[in-house]
Amino acid sequence: MPAEWTLTASAFNWTPDVIRAHRGSTEIAAGVVSAGIAPVIEVELGQLWRSFPVPSDAEVDHFREQLTNAGGRVSIVGASIDDWRDATHRRTESERLAFLLPQVRAAHRLGADGIRLPIGQAGPELTARLLPILHELEVTLYEEVQGQQSPTSPHAADYAAVAALDDPRVRLLVDISMLMPALPITYLDALAAGGVPAALIAELAEQWRAPETLEAVVGLLRAGAVPGPVHTLFMNLLVRFGRSDAADLAGIAPLVGGVHLKFWDLDDRDGRISRPIAEFGELLRAAGYAGTLTSEWGGHEWLDDDPAEMTRAHLALAQAALGRRR
Template identity: 60%
Template structure:
């Protein structure tokens, strides 16, 4: 019998994966999300800025339409991606009260659609705003997740104070969401192909292919950028090396696990050469098992930036791979005891 996930781990799909289809507008965004529940996963993380025309103050009718349509198919919402627009102009920052007022309609919509929580970038809210939000989070029974991803690390000077603030609140309604783009043993094969086709120098390509985690590789990336030698047509793609692709190990998360309530299982393509897709999942499964983690693990595809693959097939295949990779450590650890509980796959 194949190993299974613990009952309190829930695999989900992010509507972010369908950005190309949503922006193509051949179907309504609501129909795209309903299609996810029909054919990929019953539990879905929403990106409401792509979904509700009235966002960031979603109208009840839009929210109700999606909630009812999903419920009719046995679907539900896990987390809603929130937005906090801190500035009203390039120089005018919103006051604390204005920032709160900007978020409140989004919390109300998340509750109305039946979500478990909302998501913001790590540290953006700040302690003062988090404290103001706590009563509403409790009233609506929502969790605010602050996301750490890519090149960010728990001991990063821009991240550590935010983690300390969350720990200081000691509130189950304010948690951390970890995107495993932090845990990349190697760069995606298809991404390297795009860089090669785009004209990145061969010596840097060799470093990126063979020594991604070597700090000297990042130094070489920055040097090329500062020298103005990044080909213009791949400049945006090249910036992923500085922001979206991380070089941490799963063990680096050990100290913050008590604060973590959810994960994004970020993937870029499904070429698993050398375990570049599956190894972080294996490592995460080993790290989490036995910790008491209860939460969502959401398939999030970032490779549509350069790939034209079908998001439905990509996500379905990734969820199958992720479920197997996350569960595999259980087969080793529980071989001498009773079988692992049945998976709560939410598919």
């Protein structure tokens, strides 16, 4: 891989451990480094401290010290904005900024490269007010695109806004869940075990990207025929799983400042995991990309595998795919 690329791991992969709470969340995150899985990690601020969104300096400093002692550091921190004060009142732009600023300052204090938000969530007014602070603290805002948020989706205007801004402190973060030539085998097994009709399972397995398959998914949902136990899991078909090709992202490659190498399981039959990584890697090379490529496991939603084993294996697979040249 190019020397300017850094393979990292996301502490999000250990979400089941955070939920079990047998260890502290910062201990779990620092353990990714101390276990030798990755020296650079992404973290979710909302998972680290109960004091979120306003962690104390002491909390932040203690976690940074834990990482430093383990020989690691933070790359990007997942931030968020609660747009509602209560059930009926939206926050003003000033209130939204006040909600986000402590997270930006915590990222800076951690020594992170930047913060991550969903694309378009900040919006033009908040971004304009935030920019001087980002430059002052040398923190980058990464606007994340994933799943079905392709450049031609309803988010096209948000992509255009990042391009028009043309500021190095606002970049795109691409989650390659956008590039799924086929669905994870274990996901299809989970849907089948939950009672989703066999005919639809076969269609999803064989024709994931066909428009007719999407129509069948929406049809089952509108008919109220999705089994209750897998209803939330089923919604991934409309939100988290993308249908794009790497070539569809060629136009935005120069705006990319971060990458999530999202994976769900490790079944790479037909190159369904490695091929999108290799193809997107070619785009990044051509664009002169310099930044992190982070292993992020989303399959713990239906799998009970060990996060450390899954992440180690995925990092090895990703490194091989990113080193592949056509």
